[in-house]
Amino acid sequence: MTDSGTPSRAAAAAPVPARGAGRALAWAGRIERVLDAVLGLMLLAVAATLFYQVFGRYVIGRAPAWTEEVARMLVAWMAMLGAAACLRDGGHLAVTALVRAVPPRVASLMLAVRDAAVMATAGVLGWAGARFAEMNASQDSPALEIPMAVPYASMCVGAVLLATVLALARIGGQAPAMEAAPDSPSHVE
Secondary structure (H helix, E strand, O other), X not given: OOOOOOOOHHHHHOOOOOOOHHHHHHHHHHHHHHHHHHHHHHHHHHHHHHHHHHHHHHHHOOOOOHHHHHHHHHHHHHHHHHHXXXXXXXXXXXXXXXXXXXXXXXXXXXXXXXXXXXXXXXXHHHHHHHHXXXXXXXXXXXXXXXXXXXXXXXXXXXXXHHHHHHHHHHHOOOOOOOOOOOOOOOOOO
């Protein structure tokens, strides 16, 4: 607003959020909060499992066979779910020198192309993950004796969540992040 009470040019030019945009961002936020909680529990489980493995090996003298397998599967799931969890805050590795060097319209176009590439990559990853999970569904893991589809499904689930969070953020009108937000855990100065 200007001193005269009329909207400033910047405020007049700001895009009006589409109907339902707030709901899309709210859903993206809910998904991220659930992912953060699940990832925290997975990290705790990995730490406990590896502690038990070291305790078993060096204190008891016999490491349980299942601990390495559990840790490996949890890390695979954490990597794939974590990709979706850090997307909106700009937590992914990015080189922003070119985007910052061009005019805003060109930068917006470049970020839209980046988003399209992320969606295409998520599609390929989801498709490949589903295929791998299907191919390995009849094979059991050595120690846990669970279907190997479980760790391979992480590719598909992570890709779907990545695409979903990205789509909800853009539908909600959130501009693409070029770097981690200052209050984000992945922000580095």
